Amino acid sequence: MRKWHVHVSYWSGFTKDREWHESARNLFESQGWTDIRFGNPLSEPGFVPWSSSVDADEIDFIVNAEHVDREAVQKVLQQVGIQHTAYITIEECKAE
Numbered sequence: 001m002r003k004w005h006v007h008v009s010y011w012s013g014f015t016k017d018r019e020w021h022e023s024a025r026n027l028f029e030s031q032g033w034t035d036i037r038f039g040n041p042l043s044e045p046g047f048v049p050w051s052s053s054v055d056a057d058e059i060d061f062i063v064n065a066e067h068v069d070r071e072a073v074q075k076v077l078q079q080v081g082i083q084h085t086a087y088i089t090i091e092e093c094k095a096e
Contacts, residue, residue: 003093004063006033006073009086011057024080031076033061062093 021038028036039058063073070088077085 001064002066004065004068005091005093006061006063006068007089008059008073008077008082009057009088010059010077010082011084011086020080027080028061028076031063032065033063033076036061 024038025036037060039060068090070090073088073090074085
């Protein structure tokens with residue numbers, strides 16, 4: 001099985017609360033996503049997005065699958081209310 005590092009920058013329009021984080025994490029984990037890290041003011045004190053505009057939040061995670069694409073990731077993100085992504089990068093993890 002191949003491993004993919006996925007980085008998502010998205011426009012939340014508002015700050016998500018901790019309940020949303022847990023609900024989103026549960027859904028992501030049910031999809032087989034691992035090493036999930038949220039990048040926004042609630043998850044990291046003093047957080048300022050480094051790779052996108054100040055109004056965007058970020059999520060990083062690992063997908064274990066033969067193939068993963070932007071459309072598949074977006075379908076899952078929409079289930080937790082993320083409608084607009086600035087970008088999604090998908091890179092295969094190097095063998096350990």
